[in-house]
Amino acid sequence: MLDAATVSARAESIRNGDVRTLSRSISGIENGDPDAALLMRFLYPFTGNARVVGFTGAPGAGKSSVINEAIQAYLERGLRVAVIAVDPTSEFTGGGVLGDRVRMQVFSDRLYIRSFGAGGCLGGLNTACGQTIALLDAAGFDRILVETVGAGQSEIEIRHYADTVVVVSTPNQGDEIQMLKAGILEIGDVFVLNKCELPGAQQAAAELIEMTHLYAMGRQNRIYADDRSCCGAVAPIGGDRKPGGADGDQTATVEPDIPPVVQVSALEKIGFTEMFEAIERKLRTMEERKLLRGRRRRRTEKYLSDYLVRAFQERTLRDFRSGDTWRRVCDMVENAELDPLSAGERLWENMTGGSE
């Protein structure tokens, strides 16, 4: 363990743009070093300025290529950009080739790119991603772009980390646009149709637009209202619900928020000004409507409940499972003297001392 003075100096270096210290600290977070926890205590007060943009979509859709263009758009406007690029790793060996950087060949003092193996980030209860975002935020990056593994839980998980979610798809997917998973359609804030120089792009775009309209209502009622609920305002669909809480003077009607569909081609480098503007407009409106705060509040709640679940598993549950009661009840289920559901309840009561 390092002493507080050393860690404090490290925090200062990170805030002053020392890339080496930043990089090492991110490794520390990934590896669960105790020093990383202390570092976070020094740096957390300086978070809150960065905006996090998540990029998700099927493998090969062009997420990295699209991020490469976004990076340039941000750099051109004088902003500092960090990228968190997650690639799949083997469940068996933990290893993997992380190749997102191949498509991101921009170098600048205002750009930081970090590759992660999926094993250590996004999905499950791993917290490296959230903490890395906080670290990059405190380090002064204006935008943090997160590329997810285009499969599995991480596609949806990203909404817990990002202020805005960009879904990348392609005309290649053909009929599959309609088959985009419902979850994906619900979490997308901006839809980017990449490879739009390919045949079929027009039709794919038309289908995407139709789908976003179809899903707009579902979004509005669930995720969108969810975003608002934490700021004390209710998203009034149809305008018949009274706004309540601290922001009581919120307008009663908010026009349905249909995510924009932008056609781009990373190959021909077209459409990226529009994409950049769509993302930034989205971030602005969310801020104006106080939705960002709600989303961040949910992020905090998600983080804390994940933390508790893990603490419960690693501490309370582990101890309990080495006890007599546990063994006895398991035996009873095994001998069919007790059904599993009643057994679960009995254990719960025993563990919590009978309270709910």
Added chain:
Amino acid sequence: MHMNDRKIRVLMAKVGLDGHDVGVKVVARGLADAGMEVIYTGLRQTPQTVVQTAIQEDVDIIGISLLSGAHMVFIPEILRLLKENRAEDINVFCGGVIPVEDIAELKKLGIKEVFVAGSSMKDIVGCVKEAFQARHERQRKGQNDA
């Protein structure tokens, strides 16, 4: 967390103008299969981009693949830039077409190992693991001294 749980991170880079990346990809795959996280940069990297990437990714070691014959230019420059950036704790190994007489010279400059055509994957994995262990040993010592 115990050091053995730490992921070994390797940067595999292709420096120079030739477009052959089969060799570097095979080595990247082999290291990944040995449980490492291998960051692959793609073709036509320069010493500057290699060193900048290595620092951002906090890798334990850099593997450079060269076929262009310019190794006596690129490798010393990479080693120099690492030093300049206070990152000489990151080891470098290289492979590709490298004449025997240059190998001793490169090692004198501080390169960890040179793998010529026909080297076994097992040797490369061993070299990387050794460099990783040495690096974290040093980091731990450095911390205790500090």
